[in-house]
Amino acid sequence: MFKKKNISLAVIRRLPRYLRYVEDLLNHDVMRISSSELSQRMGYTASQVRQDFNNFGGFGQQGYGYNTQVLYENLVKILGLDRHFKMIIAGVGNLGQALANYTNFYKKGFRLVGLFDVDPQKVGRSIRNVEIKHINKMREFIKKNDVDIGVLCVPADVAQEVANLMMEGGIKGIWNFTAKEIDVKDDVVVENVHLIDSLMVLSYRLNEKLIEKENADQK
Amino acid sequence: MFKKKNISLAVIRRLPRYLRYVEDLLNHDVMRISSSELSQRMGYTASQVRQDFNNFGGFGQQGYGYNTQVLYENLVKILGLDRHFKMIIAGVGNLGQALANYTNFYKKGFRLVGLFDVDPQKVGRSIRNVEIKHINKMREFIKKNDVDIGVLCVPADVAQEVANLMMEGGIKGIWNFTAKEIDVKDDVVVENVHLIDSLMVLSYRLNEKLIEKENADQK
Numbered sequence: 001m002f003k004k005k006n007i008s009l010a011v012i013r014r015l016p017r018y019l020r021y022v023e024d025l026l027n028h029d030v031m032r033i034s035s036s037e038l039s040q041r042m043g044y045t046a047s048q049v050r051q052d053f054n055n056f057g058g059f060g061q062q063g064y065g066y067n068t069q070v071l072y073e074n075l076v077k078i079l080g081l082d083r084h085f086k087m088i089i090a091g092v093g094n095l096g097q098a099l100a101n102y103t104n105f106y107k108k109g110f111r112l113v114g115l116f117d118v119d120p121q122k123v124g125r126s127i128r129n130v131e132i133k134h135i136n137k138m139r140e141f142i143k144k145n146d147v148d149i150g151v152l153c154v155p156a157d158v159a160q161e162v163a164n165l166m167m168e169g170g171i172k173g174i175w176n177f178t179a180k181e182i183d184v185k186d187d188v189v190v191e192n193v194h195l196i197d198s199l200m201v202l203s204y205r206l207n208e209k210l211i212e213k214e215n216a217d218q219k
Numbered sequence: 220m221f222k223k224k225n226i227s228l229a230v231i232r233r234l235p236r237y238l239r240y241v242e243d244l245l246n247h248d249v250m251r252i253s254s255s256e257l258s259q260r261m262g263y264t265a266s267q268v269r270q271d272f273n274n275f276g277g278f279g280q281q282g283y284g285y286n287t288q289v290l291y292e293n294l295v296k297i298l299g300l301d302r303h304f305k306m307i308i309a310g311v312g313n314l315g316q317a318l319a320n321y322t323n324f325y326k327k328g329f330r331l332v333g334l335f336d337v338d339p340q341k342v343g344r345s346i347r348n349v350e351i352k353h354i355n356k357m358r359e360f361i362k363k364n365d366v367d368i369g370v371l372c373v374p375a376d377v378a379q380e381v382a383n384l385m386m387e388g389g390i391k392g393i394w395n396f397t398a399k400e401i402d403v404k405d406d407v408v409v410e411n412v413h414l415i416d417s418l419m420v421l422s423y424r425l426n427e428k429l430i431e432k433e434n435a436d437q438k
Contacts, residue, residue: 009262010229012420012423012424013416013420015419015420015423016413016415016416016419016420017413017416019419020413020415020416043228078423078426079419079422079423079426080422080423080425080426080427080429081419081422083422083425083426083429085422085425093317094313094314094316094317094320095313095314095317097313098312098313098314098317099414101313102414102415104398104415105415105418108415108418108419110418110422148425149421149425172425172428172429173421173424173425175417175418175421179323187428189421189424189425189428191417191418191420191421191424193414193417194235194236194239195318195321195412196235196239196321196323196324196327197232197235197236197239198394198410198412199324199327199329199394199410200234200235200238200298200300200327201231201232201234201235201410202368202392202394202408202410203298203299203300203302203304203329204231204234204297204298204299205231205392205408205410206299206302206304206367206368206391206392206408207297207298207299207302208299209391209406209408210299210302210391
């Protein structure tokens, strides 16, 4: 598959949204969409959509637009979702449990193969048929099962320590839900989830509305 | 405060990252930073940083860079964090409980004032001194307490119904963790959290590394 080098993270971050949207079209039996309609629905400009897809060779045809099935298959491939990654979760508190139960992940081919915690009350229990093991078993488990992704849901003060264990086991990517930025080796990929950022965007937009209202009230 | 009209969502989404970074500088007693250093550390270009801040009047001085304290105070104001929004959570499952315990939110001035669920085993219990009430009390509670933000952590099939109750109570913003897109009135702000998008970005980057490796192995 054609692919430009050094595709910006901004482009990459838009790809999942395209996928979700195109999936929705397929579910509604829409087999074709023009680039202008696609862009309008997504809130991007048509030129941005074309530019985004051109990074990967572009999938549209002049005068026809996009075949949604072709677009879908390409996005799946670009996002690596045809690979079926193996995933473990370290830290089975509320958040870890919530993530273990997110069936949407498993539909996309991410497979939960292990759960780890230090709490003796949790070790031995199961979630979705996956047994919670003690975290001192994690490194060997990753090695033996060739686990791809480690989800970090532990308290912030042990984040780096647990990430190190994951890396010693040979983990390839870390999905970090702790408020801590972690240091990783060059060949390990980290994706941080900062929920507070999303809450601050909401706050920004609420503030904007409130200012509008205050200005209107003064008139 | 000076502010351009129609600031793009991409700019807005970068603001929390700036805030987190500048906060970190302040915690390390760094009182001044050049725009080139700031941009480098954030992974943006210097011109992008300047453009981003110019939307709000710019806070730098030619040849000096940025005073971190001034930058911090401006970002807090831009993000509306000086407002202290009141927040409730609907759906006290694993995710709802995790969010109720995120002390990072409260440090930023978001105040958890209510928790709501339908489960009789949960109603009456408390998390962080906030009592879980039955969801049929939510609408009146929002009205009476002038709640700003409703966090939607309910199952997807009742997402719209619970969002409607929030809006009838006069909620101003909805932070939506369900996989469902919800319809809202024009004056209500919605911020969706799609955790799967972040996982797909991780998958994209893992896939990229794997392709590199496969190509190298073939040589």
